Amino acid sequence: MQNWELTHRAWVEVDLNALEHNVRALRGLLKPSTELLAVVKADAYGHGAVTVSQSALAAGATWLGVATLPEGLELRAAGIPAPILLLGATNTPEEVQAVAQAQLQPTICTPKQALTYAETLATPLAVHLKIDTGMSRLGTSWQSALEFVQLVQRLPNLKIASIYSHLATADDPNPALMQLQQQRFEQVVAQVRSAGLTEQRLHLANSAATLADPDLHYDLVRTGLALYGLYSAPHLSLHVDLRPVLQVRARITQVKTIAPGTGVSYGHLFVASQETRVATVAIGYADGVPRLLSNRLQAIVRGVRVPQIGAITMDQCMIDVTAVPDAQEGEVVTFLGEDGAEQISAEDWAEALGTISWEILCGFKHRLPRVTVRRAPQFEQSAPSSR
Numbered sequence: 001m002q003n004w005e006l007t008h009r010a011w012v013e014v015d016l017n018a019l020e021h022n023v024r025a026l027r028g029l030l031k032p033s034t035e036l037l038a039v040v041k042a043d044a045y046g047h048g049a050v051t052v053s054q055s056a057l058a059a060g061a062t063w064l065g066v067a068t069l070p071e072g073l074e075l076r077a078a079g080i081p082a083p084i085l086l087l088g089a090t091n092t093p094e095e096v097q098a099v100a101q102a103q104l105q106p107t108i109c110t111p112k113q114a115l116t117y118a119e120t121l122a123t124p125l126a127v128h129l130k131i132d133t134g135m136s137r138l139g140t141s142w143q144s145a146l147e148f149v150q151l152v153q154r155l156p157n158l159k160i161a162s163i164y165s166h167l168a169t170a171d172d173p174n175p176a177l178m179q180l181q182q183q184r185f186e187q188v189v190a191q192v193r194s195a196g197l198t199e200q201r202l203h204l205a206n207s208a209a210t211l212a213d214p215d216l217h218y219d220l221v222r223t224g225l226a227l228y229g230l231y232s233a234p235h236l237s238l239h240v241d242l243r244p245v246l247q248v249r250a251r252i253t254q255v256k257t258i259a260p261g262t263g264v265s266y267g268h269l270f271v272a273s274q275e276t277r278v279a280t281v282a283i284g285y286a287d288g289v290p291r292l293l294s295n296r297l298q299a300i301v302r303g304v305r306v307p308q309i310g311a312i313t314m315d316q317c318m319i320d321v322t323a324v325p326d327a328q329e330g331e332v333v334t335f336l337g338e339d340g341a342e343q344i345s346a347e348d349w350a351e352a353l354g355t356i357s358w359e360i361l362c363g364f365k366h367r368l369p370r371v372t373v374r375r376a377p378q379f380e381q382s383a384p385s386s387r
Ligand SMILES: *Cc1c(COP(=O)(O)O)cnc(C)c1O
Pocket: 039, 041, 087, 166, 205, 206, 207, 208, 222, 223, 224, 225, 226, 232
């Protein structure tokens, strides 16, 4: 048993071997001149931003991306020197000062934000201009992009490091809308280049686009989900072999046998139809196991898949271990991840809930300690022999 299995009731395991494998696998899809930006917003999709950033940088990422100012400050406080792109918008002079002080690289979305930066900055700062090509979230519309870029170019202390956009449908097997966005982006690039701006990096791709089409890679790709070993859509799994990084486990705290007709948990949403061995496990919705999955979740005990039964409560839930007669107090249950030949993925949870795997990953609460592991891959690829 690992030490944390004796001191924690429930935890998230973060497999740094899998993460580094994924970084290398993604890098393998890129031309040597294209850089990999590891998107580590939302505490690295729940995996722990500092550890993931260090590990991703060691494996070949050269940029980090965060959504918010505090997320960027956390990485700087941990002593991470890599360039950090702030993907979200910053609007107030106070934010601008903090961004500049931490040498984060902000995304400028509107002329107004650009002016706030120009009025506040005392020294030059690398900034990134966001063009809206069809996501309708952040950025200046592609139709007015040239004026926007030229305005920023004239402002003091703003050094345009990149021009970028974000795709709305890169995970859709039908590429039509993505291609339309790319055409709009290309149009902006042509205008900007002919206006004499040639030094700026260009970027467009999230994970889905990185896997879908090398033509979308440009100078840098911004990968989130794929780093964590998940595919944005099933058809994208053909392009690269990724390994899930996160596993969620908890310990059994009590085992009992209940008679037929006995109800389990609040509201008796489950009533035993036969004699049932019930294990109580120390994880609940306050840890990020959605209550909406009550009676629909599965878990793995000793390599056997078993059903979760009854309402998931704040700190605990029950599983039916009738099929695992040896299951006992103190042992580890896997809710997400592998145990023996069985595995449960964030996609399984997402499908049962009617959501996407991104939301599952960043739903695990800080009450669950993140522990790092280095797991040997289940199917280690043998080194290709050259003769
Ligand atoms: C979150 C985000 C990404 C990463 O998206 P994934 O689908 O997780 O790869 C890339 N770019 C921007 C602007 C984002 O906000």
